[in-house]
Amino acid sequence: MGKLFTALLPEHREFIQKQRMFFVGTAPLHEEGHVNISPKGYDALRIFSPTEVAYLDLTGSGNETSAHIEENRRITFMFIALEGPPMILRLYGKGRVILPGTEEWNHWAPQFELLPGTRQIICAELHAVKTSCGYSIPYYSYSGERETLKKWAEKKGESELAQYQHEKNTTSMDGLITTLGQAASGKV
Template sequence: MGTSYDSLKPEHEAFIKEQHMFFVGTAATDGHVNLSPKGHDSFRILSPNKVAYLDLTGSGNETSAHLAENNRMTYMFMSFQGKPLILRLYGNGRVILPTSNEWNELAEQFTIYEGTRQIIVSDIEIVKASCGFSVPLYSYEGDRSILLDWAKNKGEDRLVQYRKEKNAVSMDGKVTPIGEEFNRRIIDNGHV
């Protein structure tokens, strides 16, 4: 049995800041459940009940598609070194695109990497801590630079095209906020 809290406590914040990886879980009303690992220095605690992470361009955009339809979201952190602990943050999330009014204020919280596509902001309702006794021990060697290098080599124009092709619609055919933005640009430019 875990212990539940209504907000992040200082010891939770300290634990999160020590972790090099976290997981994000989302699901739409139908279709596939998505679970994504996240790395780099991309997670921020904005308040005891609000968190955000910088989302980098990848081969899919399931989290974004799910949040557009159903904003339920879970974050999971776990220790692979030291004292065992699993920490889950339950709440809701929303996508902030670079064209959003909130972007500049939120972006100040992060190092903006090549390939940044959006920021996911979540209001946290429940924080649950559990033992993590069965999580194996692993040693952290460092972050991989492959995704950042790929984005840098691609360049912004080709990243925009890539997002249009790979990030506008989920694997279940759900339009993401990035896809909605592309569609809005087409309509605004009179191409429909």
């Protein structure tokens, strides 16, 4: 059944590169806080080494991942086989948020196709990789990307998008300040 590794193996990398979707999970430290699980699409994830991955994070209705990373750095990625042999692959690590306009951004951003609504890059240094069977995961066929988020961001334009991020993405639903919120207050 499940196997634990300290880093990505070549077969894990190959599996990840075939997936069209993945999930990111984070949580605050306090037990009343909300666990967040976010689905991610597009060609947004990059593997930089057996222990380092990053993804391009687009503007959304919340920014829980950033708030949780700011508080405790814990992050889990999950990939599931929807086609082919069954498998679930989880990556456990410590994350950091990279914002546009920073020196670090200038290093990381060229590794991605910057999409409309790009908000930040989430990087993770991995300390564990775990596989499990995925025997109960149903088959699904990929039929294409949804363009809704890209079109929404393009329609808003840079100014309205920045205002939206300021209103919706600077504090988590539990009141934690996100990296964007810290930057807006001059603390980053």
